[in-house]
Amino acid sequence: MPRTPTAALVVVGNEVLSAKVQDENGPFTARRLRELGVELVTIRTVRDRVDEVSAAVLALCRQVDWVFTSGGVGPTHDDITVRAVAEALGRPMHRSPALVETIRALHRRGHPGAEPPEAALRMADVPEGTRLLGDEGYPTLALENVVMLPGVPQFYRHQFERIAHLLQAPPFRLACVYLSAGEGEIAPALDAVAAAHPAVEIGSYPRFDAGADHRVKVTLEAKDAARVEAALRALLAALPAGSVLRTEGP
Amino acid sequence: MPRTPTAALVVVGNEVLSAKVQDENGPFTARRLRELGVELVTIRTVRDRVDEVSAAVLALCRQVDWVFTSGGVGPTHDDITVRAVAEALGRPMHRSPALVETIRALHRRGHPGAEPPEAALRMADVPEGTRLLGDEGYPTLALENVVMLPGVPQFYRHQFERIAHLLQAPPFRLACVYLSAGEGEIAPALDAVAAAHPAVEIGSYPRFDAGADHRVKVTLEAKDAARVEAALRALLAALPAGSVLRTEGP
Structure with missing residues (x-):
């Protein structure tokens, strides 16, 4: 890569x-x-x-x-x-x-x-x-x-x-996880996955508006889809039970 | 001031x-x-x-x-x-x-x-x-x-x-001049007024979209309204004849 x-x-x-x-x-x-x-x-x-x-x-x-x-x-x-x-x-x-x-x-x-x-x-x-x-x-x-x-x-x-x-270069690959739990509850899982997968950029975006159908959107992004998939699997295994609403990508 | x-x-x-x-x-x-x-x-x-x-x-x-x-x-x-x-x-x-x-x-x-x-x-x-x-x-x-x-x-x-x-401080005072001439035609007037009125911030904003009713908007801004007025008078005197559509402020 x-x-x-x-x-x-x-x-x-x-x-x-x-x-x-x-x-x-x-x-x-x-x-x-x-x-x-x-x-x-x-x-x-x-x-x-x-x-x-x-x-x-x-x-x-x-x-x-x-x-x-x-x-x-x-x-x-x-x-x-x-x-x-x-x-x-x-x-x-x-x-x-x-x-x-x-x-x-x-x-x-x-x-x-x-x-x-x-x-x-x-x-x-x-x-x-x-x-x-x-x-x-x-x-x-x-x-x-x-x-x-x-x-x-x-x-x-x-x-x-x-x-x-x-400018053209290989594309970024993005996965998203939508959660019903708040940032305080998922932070330990994010910490662990971010530390174990340093090549994957992990972002956490809370929503507080009444119209949102989720409380936090977590993004995982890298150029190598296999790395994004590995981090996504690790995150889904580490998150609190029942907190995942849906995933997208990579 | x-x-x-x-x-x-x-x-x-x-x-x-x-x-x-x-x-x-x-x-x-x-x-x-x-x-x-x-x-x-x-x-x-x-x-x-x-x-x-x-x-x-x-x-x-x-x-x-x-x-x-x-x-x-x-x-x-x-x-x-x-x-x-x-x-x-x-x-x-x-x-x-x-x-x-x-x-x-x-x-x-x-x-x-x-x-x-x-x-x-x-x-x-x-x-x-x-x-x-x-x-x-x-x-x-x-x-x-x-x-x-x-x-x-x-x-x-x-x-x-x-x-x-x-944070509260005295307000800025703004004057705007809307022009039918292009930037190339008004640049000498702007140069002269900007040089003679260094305490007034002068901006020039061209429009190229079909919906615009003017070709350039010139802004003159400072905290001292008298200075903005003096720069505005000097600019109106220096601009090409017939190029001013309207003015606002300060």
Whole structure:
């Protein structure tokens, strides 16, 4: 079983932190990376400041295989992500001729024959060594293991999907156990199984709302289905009699 | 105008990172802190691991006035937040007699006359020096400037509201300008106003969906309404003629 690839997401998000907008790119990224077999190890939402974005990117790009950034790639004063990535990775900025052509072509679609304003051309200023991935419509910027995606959810998702094939890894295998007992009663069984099956990630999620048909959902997850099955068997044997409502998977 | 208090949120969130659950406590915290006049400077979602939670708490508790943690305070093996905070702040763990009594009282409500299982009493193990805030129903754990809240959204919100009065600061004042022009056309005006009014936070949020009645929303925000008004006047004077659809506030 090859090592599970890892990823981190940096949301450049004054608007999220100040509650003007609810972030959609974090939940989307979590879901899609899981489907692709990639482990998302952290999401950091930071302010639109070069030093804060740069510090987050620098810390994370050494810890994980892929760092995604969300937002801050437009033409205005608060779009500082690309500069912050250049700083984090110690690269000078330059104006990319290929991106200038892309921006010109996009501008002419809306304004036939016209040149884009200088401010729009700022979006062609990228760190030296930046790779242009994805499609020609608007390429995705990548430098080393950092992929810079736009903040607008429809563009984020579009650009993410254009590069998703680069990330694909073997899938996670998940089993779930739904219980009528509370966490306090099942904790000894969970302790024992978690200790004996360290390669399986075990989660315990209590429900307290009146509508729930169970009190706790236990999840067991790994890439190797046989390991999940072994941990599941051990857990079912260790749980208090009569506490299991149903199981799902792996 | 007193300094704006700052806060950070650490979401202890295997279930969020693996897309089993969508985090509700981040958006709630962002909204409530904004209403309370507190600046949320970052949200970090990390895995349920002592070292990762501890590193996040240690880094953030020196940078901001308040650190909130969400999740990982229950009785099972994956509930590692309280131990991680103890480690971050260099405090030994001890069993709190007051929390033992709370847990006993709660258990007896559901099981008259019965003692809670040892696993449930683990929730009384807290760092030395932990303060018990909020109400008696279930107290909120705080150590230095770190407030440890439960992950279940209804409990998170309940405990947050019990301590909200401790956070209250003067409100933010916000003005919004809705524009028919694109970001490329308004960038020079935004640059000039942002440079001349550094005490006002200026954001630019483009819309690309067919349903939007504007192309860009510009926000101007500070605690001092006079400063927001001055930046707003300067911006309205600098924007391209005919590009302003409407304004709101401050």
